[in-house]
Amino acid sequence: MTPAPVAAGRNTKSAVGLSRVGLKGFQAAGIACGIKAAAGAKDLALIYSAVPAQVAGLFTKNRVKAAPVLATRKRVRRGLCQALIVNSGNANACTGERGLRDAEAMAQLTARALHIPHQHVLVSSTGVIGRPLPLERIEGGISSLVGQLSPEGFPDAAEAIMTTDTRPKMVIEQVAFAGGEVTILGMAKGAGMIHPQLATMLAFIMTDAQVEAAALSALLHEGVQSTFHRITVDGDTSTNDMVLLMANGAAAHGALHPGDGGFRPFKEALFTVMDQLAQAIVRDGEGRTKVVTIVVRGAKNTREAERVAFRVAHSPLVKTAFFGQDPNWGRIMAAVGDAGVSFDPGEVSIFFDDVLVVEHGVSAPGGGEEKQRRVLQQEELTVTIDLHAGSSQASVLTTDLSYDYVKINASYHT
Helix, strand or coil: CCCCEEEEEEEEECCCCHHHCCCCCEEEEEECCCCCCCCCCCCEEEEEEEEEEEEEEEECCCCCCCHHHHHHHHHHCCCEEEEEEEEEEECCCCCHHHHHHHHHHHHHHHHHHHCCCHHHEEEEEEEECCCCCCHHHHHHHHHHHHHHCECCCHHHHHHHCCCCCCCCEEEEEEEEECCEEEEEEEEEECCCCCCCCCCCCEEEEEECCCCCHHHHHHHHHHHHHCCHHHECCCCCCCCCCEEEEEECCCCCCCCCCCCCCCHHHHHHHHHHHHHHHHHHHHHCCCCCCCEEEEEEEEECCHHHHHHHHHHHHHCHHHHHHHHCCCCCHHHHHHHHHCCCCCCCHHHCEEEECCEEEEECCEECCCCCHHHHHHHHCCCEEEEEEECCCCCEEEEEEEECCCHHHHHHHHCCCC
């Protein structure tokens, strides 16, 4: 029997104090090995479990998949892993047979250094597409990583997986049980090419709970739908993204099974980690000055609400208006009408926060531009679109589109 959770046993932490929170049985490290051009920039990370962990994963839906995605997807199907090696600065994508060999070599070299089966080593890469990996630098870095593995090494690992990110992204949640506690630690990278097909996003979540692979997979699929699949920065989907969830069972409690008393608090804590990582990705969006929640309500079904929300969130005209603090609600109406959803334009309402901007499809009386502009001057705001066509709703978290976004991506390759 799984012990019942202690009341009010949840504890959430972000970047501060993470190294002092005990994730049992896991260690990590992050170093600079010369993949990135910037001297001293961390670019190689290792996560290691003292015992084989159950694992579940989700991967990019882009038909062009990087070599590490192909290699890791095969290993995840077996349901066990013990280590994850990640490099940044080079995506090892569109690199042909050499790329596949290099991804396998990363797994083999890591396995040899850790004295574990190579089938238990997962591989991930992120960075520029189309360039061969500098495998000799990675080989030298792996031995250094193994020597630096530590329970306090997760902040270094989170830094080492960054590309255009401005800061590491880590979250910890703990759930207290009568006989101890379970810890969940998540790290992610991503700031551009963010779209609900996972995008240029790597997310690695570790827990010392004991959960079978099938239950992990179900949790991951469910959690992603309301977190990582509800964010967008620019609507582009990358070749390398993946979300991995690992559980090594090192915490001092029994196995968690769906339907048990302790499973629900664990699930809630896991989804909190995923949600906070997803929000951190948007808040670090390339060049962003705004974080905007698009809420669509009054839709015929959730799928149609999502289509409208993402169409508005992806519109360059809408996003540049957010950046310019321009209350041009006509762009929002035009995007809603282009979402491929049936509704009566004469019934639509639009709010900027609580300011009614559009009523019955036309400019709302009393919703003056000065009120609207004051809302748009905020760093965070909500745009609510009511179709008045049903009872379903959905929300999406997005950013504006700024000059800096263009600058970052105009020279990313060079």
